[in-house]
Amino acid sequence: MSWPWPGWCCLKSSANKELSISLAAGNESAKPASDAQALNDAALLARFAFSDNALLKDSGPSQLTASGNATVQKAGLIAESAVLNNTPLTVTLPSAPALANGATWSVWLKPANVPQTGEVFKSGNVSLKLEGSSLALQAGAATAKGGELKSGQWQHVALVFQGGQGIVYLNGQVAGQVAAADAQAAASVTLGQNLNIEVDEFQLASTARSAAWLALVAQSQGADANMVKVTAADGEEEAEGGEANYMGILIDSLTVDAKVVIAILAVMFAISVWVMVSKARLVTRTDKDNSLFLKRFQQSNAGDLLTLDKTGSYTHSSLFGLYKAGLREIKKREVDGKVALGGASIDAIKAAVDADLVRETQRMNSMMVLLTIAISGGPFLGLLGTVVGVMITFAAIAAAGDVNVNAIAPGIAAALLATVAGLGVAIPALFGYNYLASRVKNITIAMQIFVDEFITRTAELYGKE
Secondary structure, eight states, X not given: OOOOSSEEEEEEEOXXXXXXXXXXXXXXXXXXXXXXXXXXXXXXXXXXXOBTTBTXXXXXXXXXXXXXXXXXXXXXXXXXXXXXXXXXXXXXXXXXXXXXXXXXXXXXXXXXXXXXXXXXXXXXXXXXXXXXXXXXXXXXXXXXEEEEOOTTSOEEEEEEEETTEEEEEETTEEXXXXXXXXXXXXXXXXXXXXXXXXXXXXXXXXXXXOHHHHHHXXXXXXXXXXXXXXXXXXXXXXXXXXXXXXXXXXXXXXOHHHHHHHHHHHHHHHHHHHXXXXXXXXXXXXXXXXXXXXXXXXXXXXXXXXXXXXXXXXXXXXXXXXXXXXXXXXXXXXXXXXXXXXXXXXXXXXXXXXXXXXXXXXXXXXXXXXHHHHHHHHHHHHHHHHHHHHHHHHHHHHHHTOOOHHHHHHHHHHHHHHHHHHHHHHHHHHHHHHHHHHHHHHHHHHXXXXXXXXXXXXXXXXXXX
8 A cells, every 4th residue: 555645654453443544744854653665565566656855766665776867846746756857767677577467557647748759658568658648558569549648737547467458547447458468578667758747656566456446546646635534633523524624724824924914904903993992982981971961951040050060970071071161261251250251252262162172073083093094904905915925826836836726725715814804804993983983973063062052051141231
């Protein structure tokens, strides 16, 4: 059995005969907890995984070394892979495979482009050629077609010899078959003659692998493999119902710029919440005390107008603050305990009260600008994080040279998280701002009406004829 993950894997069986697997994925420094050779079946002759630290080393039982020139590709199908730029790899076995007894040659490959002309496998008078985009098997004097290859995609190709037949499998399915009774193999097997391709998991076996075995390999090792479910160390699944932890995937895939943008948006959100809460408390207390004072003001008689400040406490009332401002100006014009106001004095008192009204309005509207900044700036900051994140994702894919949905999707989804964060800041701030602005506007109107009422009553009671 071959394992399609980087890192190490360990098999163990408990007393109740259940089999468990311990996996350290993506950790190059992890040390194997099991014997890799114990995972190889008896029929395996050679297996080349093309790992970075042992690119041309055989991890099978024969411990062979392939000859040829290949470069490592970090983002391969299964961890690293090898790139063959028109330069073949040759594997020399201790003896020529006995094709009459059954044999299997298999490899994952990704053509850089098609059409191409060259040989996928070559040994003795047996060769599997690529002619344009079509595979063609030649075994002795017989030939047959073997399916079509696609450019830039990983595809599993296997050549099986069984019962005098040579069978080509493409992605686990039979793609071609020919009589191979006179086919003979040499001790050396060549991979990728005159082909510009990327290869991974090259295996040679001294048995005819079954169709089910090859289908399982194609399904379990491919880019879209979904046969393995990973659970947490304590046995709990990654998410309820066995689904993936999507938010964890998004957070792990965030680029540095997206993290910076989201951090700024988090600060903006905290400030917005603080402003909305503090302003909501302010307008609520102001409305409550305003109602109490206005009722007392409207019920007062002529003699009480100048003594309302001594008949109750209206700490948070903006109307009471305007009343005290007017009362202060009236007291300044009091002579021998009597108040007699001319037109100029009344105008001066109104101007002083109006000035306090403006200051009170400014106090009520203070820090509201922070909500408008969150409303207008939050989505733009989020969009900036998304655009830069998408650019970085595509640049990384271009550098790695591997284009598939598994490489693109996490980066794009994580980049969009910045836009979601921006909207998450702007939407609550928008609702809060409109609500608070309406409440502040009502309080401001109430103050303007009160000023008119207060000045009018003052002129009636203390104005000179």
